[in-house]
Amino acid sequence: MQVILKNEPLSAISAELTVLFLTKESLETSEYKEKLSKTGFKAEQDEFCILHESALAVCGIEGYDAASLRSAAAAVITKVKTFNYSSLKVAQYFLNNVAALVEGFVMGGYSFRMYKSKPKPVALKEVIFSNDNFNSDAFDFKTLEKDFNDALIVATATNFTRELVNTTPQDLTPATMTVIAEDLASDNGLDCYILDENALEEEKMEAILAVGRASAHPPRLIHLAYKPKNAEKCVTLVGKGLTYDSGGLSLKPATSMVTMKMDKAGACAVLGMMKAVSELKLPVEVHGFIGTAENMIDGSSYKPDDVLKARNGTTIEVRNTDAEGRLVLADVLSYAQDKVKSDYLFDYATLTGACMVALGPYTTGMMGHSDQLKHDLFKATSDSGELLGTLPFNDHLKKLIKSDIADVCNIGSKPYGGAITAALFLDHFITEEMKQKWMHFDIAGPAYTESPWDVYEHGATGAGVRMTVKFLYSLIEK
Numbered sequence: 001m002q003v004i005l006k007n008e009p010l011s012a013i014s015a016e017l018t019v020l021f022l023t024k025e026s027l028e029t030s031e032y033k034e035k036l037s038k039t040g041f042k043a044e045q046d047e048f049c050i051l052h053e054s055a056l057a058v059c060g061i062e063g064y065d066a067a068s069l070r071s072a073a074a075a076v077i078t079k080v081k082t083f084n085y086s087s088l089k090v091a092q093y094f095l096n097n098v099a100a101l102v103e104g105f106v107m108g109g110y111s112f113r114m115y116k117s118k119p120k121p122v123a124l125k126e127v128i129f130s131n132d133n134f135n136s137d138a139f140d141f142k143t144l145e146k147d148f149n150d151a152l153i154v155a156t157a158t159n160f161t162r163e164l165v166n167t168t169p170q171d172l173t174p175a176t177m178t179v180i181a182e183d184l185a186s187d188n189g190l191d192c193y194i195l196d197e198n199a200l201e202e203e204k205m206e207a208i209l210a211v212g213r214a215s216a217h218p219p220r221l222i223h224l225a226y227k228p229k230n231a232e233k234c235v236t237l238v239g240k241g242l243t244y245d246s247g248g249l250s251l252k253p254a255t256s257m258v259t260m261k262m263d264k265a266g267a268c269a270v271l272g273m274m275k276a277v278s279e280l281k282l283p284v285e286v287h288g289f290i291g292t293a294e295n296m297i298d299g300s301s302y303k304p305d306d307v308l309k310a311r312n313g314t315t316i317e318v319r320n321t322d323a324e325g326r327l328v329l330a331d332v333l334s335y336a337q338d339k340v341k342s343d344y345l346f347d348y349a350t351l352t353g354a355c356m357v358a359l360g361p362y363t364t365g366m367m368g369h370s371d372q373l374k375h376d377l378f379k380a381t382s383d384s385g386e387l388l389g390t391l392p393f394n395d396h397l398k399k400l401i402k403s404d405i406a407d408v409c410n411i412g413s414k415p416y417g418g419a420i421t422a423a424l425f426l427d428h429f430i431t432e433e434m435k436q437k438w439m440h441f442d443i444a445g446p447a448y449t450e451s452p453w454d455v456y457e458h459g460a461t462g463a464g465v466r467m468t469v470k471f472l473y474s475l476i477e478k
């Protein structure tokens, strides 16, 4: 399915179906009011109605804001894909909401079909955006075109992340992850460095090696770099890439293990971000570091009671092998900070079930030392379509990860505040210089969904990609 923009009024574009978004008020004055009221249409948010004889796909919206239009566009595309129309056209809606509409159509139009032996054919081939405003005064085309193209890049990169996260653990192993990164690097002109097991040993990365030791698919560290000549800032992005998390010897219950292919969502989000920034040609140097491993069981498994020495020399008492993501991140964060001196250090991880308990399944948990940086992130990402919430550090929670025999313990001694104690564990691997520049994003909730919401069908959502790109934009606007 193609999404394109034309510098033409809606009436001049030929398409089989026209989209009309209506608020409750605009329904009252609509020329289709009578026809629509016969169907029972009330213009509730995301309420869809198709008038075949008028070649019209109508959807209710609460208002002309980004969130309402994004969600409604997704509702339209999901429904229209079930009919036999091959093309769809849509006007702009008042404020410059083209990005929200593009996200709605592109992300709402995504469906994961890799493993269907007979995927249902989709008739819809084209979604055409007109330059027309809804009440028909045209936008400045150059500005609109740039916003449209940028939004298309970001939404496509988000779908790329979703496709990777949805791919099964037998098909996406740490070795496959390196191939995907190398392919992305060669397609998009990125530098790419891979550390295999031997290199991880040389780097004394005992933590990531221990997590991956019982797997038939050994761990890897991936470093991608986007270095534009005109870079004004430098940002490091780190992703947790557990291609499967069985829990290890602290085995997950059967029902919790299902969906754990999503434990690579942080890594896949970093890949999507690298794809987006390089295609947007942002004047920001961006480094992506991924630690990828599979947490499995065999005679060589790492164990509760083991003590691991991480790359930065910190010793870790393992009390639960299912708290493996923080071990992988410990080594990767230490490596990333030594390799690149950056202005910001962000990590993305499906790290804790506790984060979902705290914030619900839709919101990313943001944790770090700098209130200013949290404020800047909130401001820059408010209309990104992603939800952010903060969880606060305190010195009492810090004590819960003290170890009697090593420097730090990989789980808290109390069953509360688990998202925060996980972040405080990561803090042991952040250098003094980077403390105020670091932010941890726990995406365990929003990275994957088992029931559709907003622009997401069942499965991966690409959490992290859109909000991070928004933040990167804010750096160049400053």
Ligand code: BES
Pocket: 245, 247, 263, 320, 322, 323, 324, 325, 350, 351, 352, 353, 354, 411, 412, 418, 444, 445
């Ligand atoms: N990958 C999981 C976290 C997770 C849980 C992500 C559910 C998405 C959905 C992580 O490795 C994990 O198992 N964390 C444990 C930590 C505990 C052992 C301290 C958890 O959250 O239960």
Ligand code: ZN
Pocket: 245, 247, 321, 322, 323, 324, 325
């Ligand atoms: Zn785990």
Ligand code: ZN
Pocket: 242, 245, 263, 322, 324, 325, 350, 351
């Ligand atoms: Zn995990």
